[in-house]
Amino acid sequence: MGLFDQIVSAIDNPNQQASSSQLGSIINTVQQLSNNQGVDSSQTQTLLSTVGGYVRSALQQQQAAGGRSNAEAIVNQYSGTSPNAAAVQALFSPAQQQQVAQAISQKTxxxxxxxxxxxxxxxxxxxxxxxxxxxxQGSQASGGGANSVLSTFLDSDGDRDVDIGDAISLASQFLNRR
Incomplete structure (x- = not known):
């Protein structure tokens, strides 16, 4: 099951945190950021896809170093729709931030x-x-409390079903039909 399918499944599951309003807030924040920076929608999708790839790699490293709970802790602590420099620092050193920005710049x-x-x-x-x-009740809950969306994102088999840009684009279409 692809990343977007997991997100829709989470929205439909009353025991998970996902909601249409949460998704709408994410999409609105992305649109505002793009408009404020003068970035068009195709560049924004490529930008999100590329950033998502780097986040995935960084979270996989965190998982390898400290287990799934380490990656979940970062997601839980730093997720949001407001700017947070600490979130960037939690995943990337200053040198890595420069490398990520350069690589994304070349792609977009x-x-x-x-x-x-x-x-x-x-x-x-x-x-x-x-x-x-x-x-x-919290992703650390016992008995199947794992975050299904994060699991899909981290455990991808390389079939490219974990593209953040595509997931946000599909989410926007999904919300427009609801």
Whole structure:
């Protein structure tokens, strides 16, 4: 099951944190950020997809170092729709932030400095999307309390079903039909 399917499943599950309003808030924040930075929608989707790939890699490293709970703790602590530089620092060293911005700039054509300015908003948004699969009682709950959306994101078999940009684009279409 793809990432977007997991998100829709989480929205339909009253025991998980996902909701249509949470998804709408994520989409609105992305649109506002794009408009404020003068980034068009196709660039925004590529930007989110690329940022999502780097977040996935960083969370997989956290999981390898400290287990699934380590990755979940970062998602739970730093997710949101407000800018949070600490979220970026939790995943990337200053040198890595520069490398990520340069790589994304090459893929999107967006200035690296603009990307660096956007990361404190983009990273928490990606984490917010991932947190949507957590149980309302907390993702650390015993007995199957794992975050299904985060699990799908981290355990991908490389079939590219975990694209954050695509998931947010599909979420926007999904909300428009509801």
């Amino acid at each position: 054509g967006i200035n690296a400095e603009t990307i660096l300015a956007m990361l404190p908003t983009l990273i928490p948004i990606v984490l917010q999307l991932l947190q949507s699969g957590a149980n309302k």
